[in-house]
Amino acid sequence: MKNTIFLILLIILLLAVVIFTLQNTTGIEINIFIWQIRSSLALVLFSTFAAGFLVGLLALAPRALRAAPKKDKNELDRLNSNETKTTIS
Numbered sequence: 001m002k003n004t005i006f007l008i009l010l011i012i013l014l015l016a017v018v019i020f021t022l023q024n025t026t027g028i029e030i031n032i033f034i035w036q037i038r039s040s041l042a043l044v045l046f047s048t049f050a051a052g053f054l055v056g057l058l059a060l061a062p063r064a065l066r067a068a069p070k071k072d073k074n075e076l077d078r079l080n081s082n083e084t085k086t087t088i089s
Contacts, residue, residue, distance in 0.1 A: 021045045 021042040028044060030037045 017046065017049050021049075 024041040024045060026041045027038060028041050030039065030044065
């Protein structure tokens, strides 16, 4: 249930970002140090959102990777204790 709500909120956020970017199609110029990039505002906004999303995923990845083995170890310990109880009985 929690994952379903999260997925629905994520879809709503993505739709809002897409609608916002499509309404802002004006051409802009971006200056980064010596580079000059001319693009539509919609593309820049969507690219910025996507980059932020990826940075957020990368920031959460170590925590998710650390949590997964601990969960598996707990499950293995639980299964081993159940196996030991059934063989003792």
